[in-house]
Amino acid sequence: MSVTHDTRVQVRPATAQRPALRGWPEINNPAAWIVASILLIMPLIANGFFLIEIFATTLILGTMALSLMLLAGYAGMVSLMQLTIAGFAAYMVAVFGVSGNANISLGWPWWLAVPMALALATIFGTLGGALAVRTEGIYTIMITLAIGAAFYYFTNQNWAIFNGHTGINTVATPHFWGVDWRADIPFYYIVLAVAALCYFAVEYVSRAPFGLTLQGVRDNPRRMAALGFNVNAHRVAAYAVASFIAALAGVLQVWNYRQISPGSVSVGACIDVLIIAVVGGITRPIGPYIGALIFVLLRTFALDFLVKIGLDGNRFRLLIGLGFLAIVFWSSDGVIGLWQRWRQSQRPAANRAGGGGRGHG
Amino acid sequence: MTRFVERHPAWALIVIIAIALALWLIFAVWPPGLEDAIGRKRVFLNAVFNGITLGGLYFLVASGFTLIFGLMRNVNLAHGSLYLFGGYVGYAISASTGSWILSFIIAFILTALVGVLLQVIVFRRMEGQDLRQTMVTIGLSIVFADLMLWACGGDFYQIQTPNWLIGPIELPLITAIKSSGEPVYLRYPLVRLVIFAASVVIGVAMWLALNRTRMGMIIRAGVDDRDILAATGVRIQVVFVLVFALGAGLAGIAGVVGGTFQSLSPGEDIRFLLASLVVVIVGGMGSIPGAALGALIIGLAEQLGSVYIPTYAIVVTFLIMVVVLALRPQGLLARR
Numbered sequence: 143m144s145v146t147h148d149t150r151v152q153v154r155p156a157t158a159q160r161p162a163l164r165g166w167p168e169i170n171n172p173a174a175w176i177v178a179s180i181l182l183i184m185p186l187i188a189n190g191f192f193l194i195e196i197f198a199t200t201l202i203l204g205t206m207a208l209s210l211m212l213l214a215g216y217a218g219m220v221s222l223m224q225l226t227i228a229g230f231a232a233y234m235v236a237v238f239g240v241s242g243n244a245n246i247s248l249g250w251p252w253w254l255a256v257p258m259a260l261a262l263a264t265i266f267g268t269l270g271g272a273l274a275v276r277t278e279g280i281y282t283i284m285i286t287l288a289i290g291a292a293f294y295y296f297t298n299q300n301w302a303i304f305n306g307h308t309g310i311n312t313v314a315t316p317h318f319w320g321v322d323w324r325a326d327i328p329f330y331y332i333v334l335a336v337a338a339l340c341y342f343a344v345e346y347v348s349r350a351p352f353g354l355t356l357q358g359v360r361d362n363p364r365r366m367a368a369l370g371f372n373v374n375a376h377r378v379a380a381y382a383v384a385s386f387i388a389a390l391a392g393v394l395q396v397w398n399y400r401q402i403s404p405g406s407v408s409v410g411a412c413i414d415v416l417i418i419a420v421v422g423g424i425t426r427p428i429g430p431y432i433g434a435l436i437f438v439l440l441r442t443f444a445l446d447f448l449v450k451i452g453l454d455g456n457r458f459r460l461l462i463g464l465g466f467l468a469i470v471f472w473s474s475d476g477v478i479g480l481w482q483r484w485r486q487s488q489r490p491a492a493n494r495a496g497g498g499g500r501g502h503g
Numbered sequence: 504m505t506r507f508v509e510r511h512p513a514w515a516l517i518v519i520i521a522i523a524l525a526l527w528l529i530f531a532v533w534p535p536g537l538e539d540a541i542g543r544k545r546v547f548l549n550a551v552f553n554g555i556t557l558g559g560l561y562f563l564v565a566s567g568f569t570l571i572f573g574l575m576r577n578v579n580l581a582h583g584s585l586y587l588f589g590g591y592v593g594y595a596i597s598a599s600t601g602s603w604i605l606s607f608i609i610a611f612i613l614t615a616l617v618g619v620l621l622q623v624i625v626f627r628r629m630e631g632q633d634l635r636q637t638m639v640t641i642g643l644s645i646v647f648a649d650l651m652l653w654a655c656g657g658d659f660y661q662i663q664t665p666n667w668l669i670g671p672i673e674l675p676l677i678t679a680i681k682s683s684g685e686p687v688y689l690r691y692p693l694v695r696l697v698i699f700a701a702s703v704v705i706g707v708a709m710w711l712a713l714n715r716t717r718m719g720m721i722i723r724a725g726v727d728d729r730d731i732l733a734a735t736g737v738r739i740q741v742v743f744v745l746v747f748a749l750g751a752g753l754a755g756i757a758g759v760v761g762g763t764f765q766s767l768s769p770g771e772d773i774r775f776l777l778a779s780l781v782v783v784i785v786g787g788m789g790s791i792p793g794a795a796l797g798a799l800i801i802g803l804a805e806q807l808g809s810v811y812i813p814t815y816a817i818v819v820t821f822l823i824m825v826v827v828l829a830l831r832p833q834g835l836l837a838r839r
Contacts, residue, residue: 220634273825276832280578280633281788284780285828287580291777292821300814409773413641420638457653463645470638 181334190326194398196442198330200434201337202398205391207419207430209384212344215424216353217380218360221274223286225415226293227267227385228392229407233297233304234259235313235396242312246305252316256393263389264382271381275374290412297404309403313396324397333394337431340387344427347383356380417466423476432477437462532677532686542811548676548689550810551803556695556764558802559702563757565779565786565794566709567750573726573789574746576633577626580640582754583776584647589614589755590762590771591651594660603665603763610755618751622744644772652769662762668694698760705753706795713791722746726789781820785827787834796836 180187184197210224239255241247250258274285297304304310315324323332347353355376358366363373396402405411414437422433444458469476508515529551533544568582579585589610596606621643629635671690680686713719721742724732733739761767761775778801786797804823808816827835 295817460649467642
């Protein structure tokens with residue numbers, strides 16, 4: 143939520159202490175090391191269901207939400223089409239690669255189909271972004287939502303490429319060096335590697351000149367234009383970077399489920415990505431992953447939980463919606479904002495300057 | 504209008520030629536060559552009428568949306584939920600009392616009440632924070648959608664058309680000439696025409712209310728600069744509540760209309776939200792005539808598209824939006 147004008151003040155303290163944190167802030171944070179090592183040895187702890195359905199799904203959704211976080215948090219543009227870009231990449235993997243629908247799929251090997259899908263999805267997202275940057279603020283939400291919805295209805299109607307509402311099934315997953323990379327453990331590591339790569343890339347971008355310029359554009363586009371920066375070009379470039387991240391997540395998603403259908407690119411799913419990012423917090427790259435974990439846990443266990451306390455198990459979306467409303471109402475920075483506020487109230491004045499900036503969990 | 508012609512003579516000429524061509528296509532008896540090329544005239548006329556009447560429905564939904572946006576800068580993404588809510592209320596009323604007219608009145612009142620509650624309880628707290636309001640409306644639309652799914656289930660509902668509106672009427676438009684030389688006239692469902700006429704009446708009434716009454720003057724002033732308006736002593740919160748009630752109520756009416764000539768089911772809320780978004784983006788944010796023009800264009804594009812290029816109908820709608828954004832980002836009839 144830091145993208146609104148009124149909350150801009152909250153972003154400033156974090157920027158002010160940046161010189162102290164040059165380099166990678168994670169190196170000095172014991173919590174980050176603990177999380178990283180837990181994630182690395184996860185296959186030893188969790189069985190197949192938890193590994194894939196919970197953790198890999200969390201990382202995939204988190205990466206999609208990360209691309210939104212990059213746009214919303216650093217560039218001030220809330221795009222609802224990140225899932226659409228991911229879905230487009232997923233469709234392209236299915237169309238160019240091998241799948242059960244032989245009349246549609248071109249049957250390229252995965253190492254050709256995936257770069258093609260990534261490139262096309264990035265182009266798609268960049269074009270959408272170029273359209274969206276012609277307007278500002280809330281208009282961006284509307285236009286990107288319209289793009290997302292149009293894509294959903296288009297996939298539903300088009301049978302030649304997208305195979306209508308049945309979608310494309312049994313998409314082949316990569317097999318090489320004698321390893322089935324869709325088997326639980328290798329797939330988990332692929333997802334983890336991609337998620338970590340995207341996470342650190344976004345964190346790097348946020349401190350690179352490009353990212354700093356973006357944050358300048360977010361805070362005062364007119365001043366940045368006066369300084370000689372091409373505001374719109376930076377925004378479109380941000381869309382391009384975010385699209386690439388979303389496309390990576392989309393490729394992983396199609397490998398995860400082995401199928402893609404209009405249901406996976408529906409408007410509700412587009413909004414879920416926004417919910418994930420906002421619930422987690424869109425000021426830091428870790429936020430989307432926390433949000434995704436909460437979302438996936440809720441989605442998986444809310445049914446059992448609701449039934450256990452004697453309510454209708456189908457009201458999971460109600461729970462999500464109410465939780466989202468509560469977060470938007472009471473915390474402008476999602477769960478990490480709440481966590482930070484709690485820590486600050488625990489530790490008065492003395493530690494506030496040093497410990498406030500990072501909220502790793 | 505004359506200013507537009509003076510400033511863009513080429514565009515004005517293109518528009519006039521397009522209108523003339525459209526009128527000729529509608530009124531003239533098609534020569535055989537044309538029928539061979541693009542099919543029967545009856546199909547074309549039906550698509551045009553469906554498009555225009557669908558445009559009327561879109562206008563009802565989008566005008567409330569654009570009114571609320573224009574005054575309060577609040578992109579109400581829960582507008583589709585209000586539409587569906589109005590539809591369900593209308594269905595319940597017409598099923599229990601059998602009165603179609605009553606269902607409009609009750610649906611208007613109840614959705615307007617929901618709108619008032621939303622404005623008083625939720626949006627007043629976060630005035631001026633556009634993005635936060637939009638996020639809240641997204642959350643609300645999820646909650647509403649699930650509550651309505653809970654209450655009404657996933658079935659399709661259709662509101663019963665009253666007896667006096669059932670059946671087609673003959674319009675004085677010739678679709679073909681029989682071999683005996685006898686003209687064949689177009690037959691079209693009466694209910695759709697009545698609903699279209701009603702939406703035109705509502706649109707004109709809204710335009711008059713906005714441009715000829717004191718209240719409308721206040722609302723227009725609020726669209727231009729609400730801070731100065733508040734400073735002149737107008738009780739702007741009351742105006743906000745009224746406009747929100749009107750906008751929400753219109754969505755409710757549109758729900759009953761949509762429930763009568765289409766059907767109500769979960770997912771329709773998103774469809775009509777998308778429609779009003781596109782209509783408003785094309786027509787221009789916050790402009791009632793813009794909403795009318797946008798609704799007409801989108802309705803026609805959707806229906807003609809689904810007749811002549813079935814797989815790509817949605818793309819046509821979308822392309823229109825892209826072209827408008829590329830040429831005139833603020834929308835066709837927006838003032839800025």
